Amino acid sequence: MxxxxxxxxxxxxxxxxxxxxTYLDKAEAFAREKKVDPAILVAARLAPDMLPLSGQYQRASDSAKFTLARLTGTDAPKFEDNEKTFDELRERLAKTEAYLATFSAQALEGVEGRQITLPGNSGIVLPGDEYVTIxxxxxxxxxxxxxxxxxxxxxxxVGKRDYLG
Structure with missing residues (x-):
């Protein structure tokens, strides 16, 4: 199958x-309870050379929308990558969800073999199914x-159940 x-x-x-x-809801409750400035959480990162929390949200959003755009040969909406608050990150997620909702199963039929060039300068081209999975x-x-x-x-x-949904 x-x-x-x-x-x-x-x-x-x-x-x-x-x-x-869910993470945003928990982070906001944590900030309120512990009296932590939410901006500290939005700007937090694991290592100096990694993107902050806001950047992780931006890249997850971009990955979702650009994947569907590449697969269907359409243009994805462009977002400014300037979110600095929990509410701005929520708004970005809502816009991404609205974009995803515009795709039907029929819109993605037959894209398995569509040749997708990976972003960046690698020059790597993969069929649509491999692009999605790898x-x-x-x-x-x-x-x-x-x-x-x-x-x-x-x-x-936050825990594993939050991650798994």
């Missing part, structure tokens, strides 16, 4: 974005997991 590219992408991205929303989904979940790790590192009580 095969699984459709739609089922591998849209619902998976929606699930990951839902986890990111690049797009791992990249998306890297950023979701890193957001989880940043918040956990800051003391926010």
């Amino acid at each position: 095969s699984i459709s590219i739609y089922r591998l992408t849209v619902p998976m991205f929606q699930r990951g974005l839902a986890s990111l929303k 690049f797009a989904l791992p990249n998306f979940y890297f950023h979701v997991a890193t957001a989880h790790a940043i918040l956990r590192n800051q003391g926010v009580p």
Whole structure:
């Protein structure tokens, strides 16, 4: 039995974005309870050379929307990458979710063989199914997991169940 590219992408991205929303709720409650400036959490990072929490949200959002745009040969909405508050990150997630909701299973039929050039200057080209399974989904979940790790590192009580939804 095969699984459709739609089922591998849209619902998976929606699930990951839902986890990111849960993290924001928990981070906001933690900041309120512990009297931590929310800006500290939004700017927190695991290492100096890694993106902060806001960057993890931006890249997860970008990964979801650009994956679907590349697969369908369409343009994704552009966001400014300037979020600095929990509410701004929520707004970005909502815009990403709205974009994902515009895709039907039919819109992704037959994209398995579409040739997708990986972002950056690698020159690597993959068929759509391999692009989704070996690049797009791992990249998306890297950023979701890193957001989880940043918040956990800051003391926010997020756990495996939050990650899994």
